[in-house]
Amino acid sequence: MRANGTEGPAKLVVEHATKHYQTKSGTVRALEDYSMAVAPGELICVLGPSGCGKSTLLWAMAGLHGLTSGRVLLDGQPVTGPHPAIGMVFQEANLLPWRNLIKNIQLPFEIKRARPDQARIDRLLARVGLAGFEHKYPRELSGGMQQRASIVRSLSVDPEVLLMDEPFGALDAFTRDEMNLLLQEIWLETGKTIVFITHNIAEAVFLADRIMVMSPRPGRLANVFTVDLPRPRPISVTTEPHFFELVAAIKGSIDHGAGAAGHAAVELGL
Amino acid sequence: MSTVDRELQDTIPEFKKDKGGAQTVDITNLSAMSGALGSIRSWAEVGAILLVAVVIVGGAELLLRLLEVPQYILPTPSQTVTALVTDFPLLAPHIGVTLTELGVGFAIGAAIGFVLAAVITQFPFVEKIVAPYILVLVTTPMLALVPLLILRFGFGLEPRIIAVALASGPMVMINSATGFRRTDLAKIALARSFGASTLQIFLKIRIPMAMPMVIVGLMIGSIFGLLTAVGAEMVGGSSGLGNRLAYYSSLIQMPQFFACILILALIGISIYVLFFWIGKKWASWES
């Protein structure tokens, strides 16, 4: 059912994205001539070491900041600002600490001055195992629960594209596995187009249809890997030889492609 | 589709690795507040505090009687309370006057201080220019202006209300500004990603985030307002609790004098408790 990268019109296109930050100490070339096309319903992972420009890329795709040159297209239309069809899940859960869970999830509806789709919210909360926690405050929830709530918040307004910026980076390994499994299930159920950012190779291989490997300074697209592991992938897939082969191939490409600097920063989290 | 946010345009799309800016802010004032009230939990503790009060008041009573301290030097607690009860009808209008000055002056000062803080912090350049003047307003005792204000506005409530506003406004402003200055870009970006307007970001992100500091400012500002109101009443006019203090001391009516002090203490504590509860309701997420 799912389109795969090469066929049909792309959902989301990044064309020659370049972003330079002007600082007191000179120009930081955060992103250099980055291009990719994401097919509808595809799950793409952007993989790269810390500081290679992943967030810069994702924020541009979300219309949160502009590019020095290049552009982002959603269904062929340039993205010039935040778009209702694009949902964003941030690094750390980014819940508002002064609002309880349900009020946090209703925030997008408040902003859009729309009545909250309570049936949908309840379904999503039950789906991620947060039913009954509606009136808890973020500080009363574990990191995993907070991140699940933030995913519900993004999905509650039913975006077509979900951009996720290292959403599970701050979680422990067990919770992270659990969240990856949950994300895969939700993605298989909803068919959203997802761009998922990570610096964890194993996480990328577990989740992705395709992995975009970035090189550091300036952030460029160094390599693209297609992950052919069958779906749904159980956690046990991470112990299969083919999984290791893919991880090793990606790691190898980083060694040869970007040199020691890139290698040092990429964490081989298994 | 809205356009790209000016503020986010050239910012580091990075998140503070510590648990988000909001939680790391030091709210020494607010935690001091909860230190005094929030830690009282059990009835046993409340009982102990009341017991201490009974011991102190009872001890004072006993000591003053045993040593036969004359009433015009220091009245016993019972004499003070008796004066408070019997003279209350006489004092009530003066309480009303002081509370009116405080209420009106504080409302004006706090409103102006809050709005100025909200606006000025949005323009760092303007803020830099204005900051020293605000500091002057905060550090100069506004009481000093009262004689001048009386010359201009007479002996009515106006000069006192103005003095209260001048004393409380800058306090509210300087603390609120601290609150508004902490911007958590991640939270602003979040709202923006859902298409929030600048006004919505202000109402839904910036103001709630500034709230703990605003409440601290309101509390300090109102206490300063009370001090200034009483001081201004002492300077001139014929009404208000401050005026009564001057009046009773000139007549050496010490029980009435202390009754006024007792009332002022009660007003001060009520203000404290009020803002403590407001803080608990609106800013408890921060501690």
Ligand SMILES: Nc1ncnc2c1ncn2[C@@H]1O[C@H](COP(=O)(O)OP(=O)(O)OP(=O)(O)O)[C@@H](O)[C@H]1O
């Ligand atoms: N406003 C800015 N001014 C100057 N340099 C910036 C700015 N924003 C980002 N950078 C730099 O651009 C580079 C890319 O930053 P970015 O946050 O996109 O990296 P990242 O891949 O998301 O890193 P991480 O994995 O740590 O989140 C970094 O070197 C960063 O220091």
Ligand SMILES: [Mg+2]
């Ligand atoms: Mg990042």
